[in-house]
Amino acid sequence: MQGLTKRQEQTLDFIRRSIEERGYPPTLREIGEYMGIRSTNGVNDHLRALERKGYLRREDMKSRALKLVEKFVEDAAPPAAKVSDEDLVEVRVLGRVAAGLPLYAEENVVDTIRVDRMLVRGGRDVFGLRVSGDSMIEAGILSGDYIFVKRQATAERGDIVVALIGDEATVKYYFPERDYVRFQPANAQMAPILVRATDFKATMLLGKVVGVYRRL
Amino acid sequence: MQGLTKRQEQTLDFIRRSIEERGYPPTLREIGEYMGIRSTNGVNDHLRALERKGYLRREDMKSRALKLVEKFVEDAAPPAAKVSDEDLVEVRVLGRVAAGLPLYAEENVVDTIRVDRMLVRGGRDVFGLRVSGDSMIEAGILSGDYIFVKRQATAERGDIVVALIGDEATVKYYFPERDYVRFQPANAQMAPILVRATDFKATMLLGKVVGVYRRL
DNA sequence: TTGACGTCTTAACACCCGTTCAGTATCCTC
DNA sequence: GAGGATACTGAACGGGTGTTAAGACGTCAA
Numbered sequence: 055m056q057g058l059t060k061r062q063e064q065t066l067d068f069i070r071r072s073i074e075e076r077g078y079p080p081t082l083r084e085i086g087e088y089m090g091i092r093s094t095n096g097v098n099d100h101l102r103a104l105e106r107k108g109y110l111r112r113e114d115m116k117s118r119a120l121k122l123v124e125k126f127v128e129d130a131a132p133p134a135a136k137v138s139d140e141d142l143v144e145v146r147v148l149g150r151v152a153a154g155l156p157l158y159a160e161e162n163v164v165d166t167i168r169v170d171r172m173l174v175r176g177g178r179d180v181f182g183l184r185v186s187g188d189s190m191i192e193a194g195i196l197s198g199d200y201i202f203v204k205r206q207a208t209a210e211r212g213d214i215v216v217a218l219i220g221d222e223a224t225v226k227y228y229f230p231e232r233d234y235v236r237f238q239p240a241n242a243q244m245a246p247i248l249v250r251a252t253d254f255k256a257t258m259l260l261g262k263v264v265g266v267y268r269r270l
Numbered sequence: 271m272q273g274l275t276k277r278q279e280q281t282l283d284f285i286r287r288s289i290e291e292r293g294y295p296p297t298l299r300e301i302g303e304y305m306g307i308r309s310t311n312g313v314n315d316h317l318r319a320l321e322r323k324g325y326l327r328r329e330d331m332k333s334r335a336l337k338l339v340e341k342f343v344e345d346a347a348p349p350a351a352k353v354s355d356e357d358l359v360e361v362r363v364l365g366r367v368a369a370g371l372p373l374y375a376e377e378n379v380v381d382t383i384r385v386d387r388m389l390v391r392g393g394r395d396v397f398g399l400r401v402s403g404d405s406m407i408e409a410g411i412l413s414g415d416y417i418f419v420k421r422q423a424t425a426e427r428g429d430i431v432v433a434l435i436g437d438e439a440t441v442k443y444y445f446p447e448r449d450y451v452r453f454q455p456a457n458a459q460m461a462p463i464l465v466r467a468t469d470f471k472a473t474m475l476l477g478k479v480v481g482v483y484r485r486l
Numbered sequence: 487t488t489g490a491c492g493t494c495t496t497a498a499c500a501c502c503c504g505t506t507c508a509g510t511a512t513c514c515t516c
Numbered sequence: 517g518a519g520g521a522t523a524c525t526g527a528a529c530g531g532g533t534g535t536t537a538a539g540a541c542g543t544c545a546a
Contacts (some may be wrong), residue, residue, distance in 0.1 A: 064423065077337035078295050090424020094504070095523070096524045103522080117333040117503055117532070121293035149496060194410040194484065214486060266484040268410065270430060275492070297533060310534070312494040319492080333502065333533055488546085495540080502533070510525075516518090 058107065064089060065100040066109055069120055079120035096201050097265065183216065183223070190214070190225050193240035195266055201225065202265035215265040219247060223260060274323065280305060281315065281316040282325055285336055295336035396420050396480065399432065399439070406430070406441050409456035411482055418481035430479040435463060439476060 058066065068088050072080045082094040082101075091097050101120075104110040113119040185199045193214060195201065200218070209215045215228040217237060226237035226247065235254050237247040249258070274282065284304050288296045298310040298317075307313055317336075320326040329335040401415045409430060411417065417432075425431045431444040433453060442453035442463065453463040465474070 061523070068391050075336075077289070078334050079293070081333075082505095083503070088422045090422065091524070093525050093527090095506080095530085098505075099523065114367065114504085117297075119504095138354075190408070194342070194407070194412045194415075199410075250330045262486075264486050266482075268482040270480050270482065277493070298535095299533075307494065309495050309497095311496090311536080314535075328534095335534095390494065490543105490545090491525105493541085495538105497537085499535085500533100501535100503530100504532090505529085507528090508526090511523085513520105513522080515520085516532085 058104075058109070062100055062103055062107075063090070063098070064186060066104055066122075069110070073120075073122065081118055110111045181261075183225075183260045183266075185225060189239040189241050189244055191241050193227070195225065195240070196268060198268070200267040200269075201263050202267070205261040205262040207259050209259060209262050216260040216263065218258050218260055219249065225263065228259075274320075274325070277305070278316055278319055278323075279349070280312070282320055282338075285326070286338060289336075289338070295334045297334055397477070399441075401441060405455040405457050405460055407457050409443075411441065411456070411479075412484065414484070416483040416485075417479050419477040420480045421477040423475050425475060425478050432476040432479065434474050434476055435465065441479065444475075 066083060068085055069079055071086070072078070080088075082097045085100075086092065086094060086097045089097070101110065101112065105112055109122070111121045122256055130149075138215070180202050183201050183203060184200055185195055185197055195214075203216050209228045211229055213228045214225060216223055216225055219237065224237070224247075226239055229236040229238055229246075230251075233251055235249045235251060237249070239246065281301060284301060285295055286468075288294070288300070288315065296304075298313045301316075302308065302310060302313045305316075317328065321328055325338070327337045396418050399417050399419060401411055401413060401417055403413055411430075419432050423442045428444055429444050430441060431453075432439055432441055433444070435453065440453070440463075442455055445452040445454055446467075448467075450467055451465045453465070455462065455470070
């Protein structure tokens with residue numbers, strides 16, 4: 055009678071992991087989300103079973119009041135690899151690309167996010183933008199993605215850059231040619247933008263894209 | 271500067287004891303009752319102070335989501351002045367997808383990176399993987415990208431998931447059909463992988479992809 | 487004196503969360 | 517075939533809970 059079913063064991067495992075990794079037990083709905091159970095009652099059934107079989111204790115009407123019965127607690131000391139704060143970079147998200155924006159305005163900071171330096175190599179002079187449009191879809195940059203841009207006025211041929219073209223910031227491949235600069239979309243249905251070399255000023259280049267992030 | 275006041279220390283002690291003795295952290299009102307504070311906001315002030323000084327971590331809008339910062343559980347070394355960590359999530363990068371890997375092996379942690387919670391909504395149960403291959407190229411996931419995976423044993427139709435198929439972890443779209451589960455690549459040149467429903471076990475689903483990162 | 491900080495109150499709000507009820511379906515055993 | 521676990525869905529209810537606003541009081545340093 056003490057045997058657990060597969061689902062019950064999964065439930066118990068999840069609770070155990072939650073306590074170990076987060077420091078506090080999950081709610082019914084958190085368990086349900088992990089297990090793919092839409093109903094809190096479905097989860098409750100599992101908890102009642104675990105309680106009845108002696109693997110778990112609960113207190114009525116309290117959130118997260120789950121306690122594993124001692125003999126089933128695994129005491130595995132997690133290493134908790136510590137990372138120093140010096141590995142962090144603060145990135146200011148300035149706005150949307152291809153949206154006609156005053157990029158340098160301090161007030162325009164939409165958000166500030168922090169990521170590991172490992173992810174945005176290129177030092178401290180990096181800012182973030184939100185992408186609008188499908189012009190770089192074949193380079194794996196979709197509408198809605200965040201891009202991390204290292205501020206620099208020059209770029210290598212073939213880099214993905216953010217450029218200010220006619221008061222609008224856009225993301226494109228950068229191809230300097232003999233008489234003009236070609237800003238090439240990564241989308242077969244879109245034409246490149248050509249800027250005459252004489253019209254091209256370095257200040258048009260806002261920076262080089264060093265990272266892409268997409269939330270799903 | 272970083273020292274605790276008498277009340278703050280009492281608060282911290284109570285939280286510590288609550289976790290040790292009951293197995294889960296207290297609510298604001300439980301703390302208030304013990305401390306003789308009638309107002310949840312009074313308690314909140316203490317918690318904010320403890321958080322700011324680095325003794326405690328909290329998650330927004332969650333009940334009992336208190337966690338003692340580990341190094342203060344035992345020794346009382348003063349905390350290094352740090353920017354508030356409350357918005358950060360630690361993600362363990364476990365290895366490469368499509369590379370035949372023992373995913374759960376503790377030794378397999380390739381790296382630990384920290385990103386803002388904003389970027390990986392889905393809580394703490396998220397791990398990272400490095401992508402190999404072009405099977406999801408049309409979904410904007412390229413070879414070499416990092417993906418962030420929320421651990422869960424089920425998924426919705428159309429989700430991008432990480433699944434264990436024949437000892438290999440792969441990233442695919444998830445389409446459950448009547449008699450089988452279809453794992454669909456986002457690449458017109460690749461065929462879907464079909465798994466008979468009778469062969470399909472929930473443990474094959476490692477999680478759902480909640481984020482993509484690419485370093486350029 | 488002013489200002490920053492710690493401490494706490496009252497109040498209101500909105501979401502979180504466990505509980506319960508009413509079903510459906512499958513599998514197993516007697 | 518009846519009965520009993522197991523494993524859910526869906527919905528509703530009500531109290532639990534974190535959050536925020538606005539303010540009061542005292543201490544301590546500038």
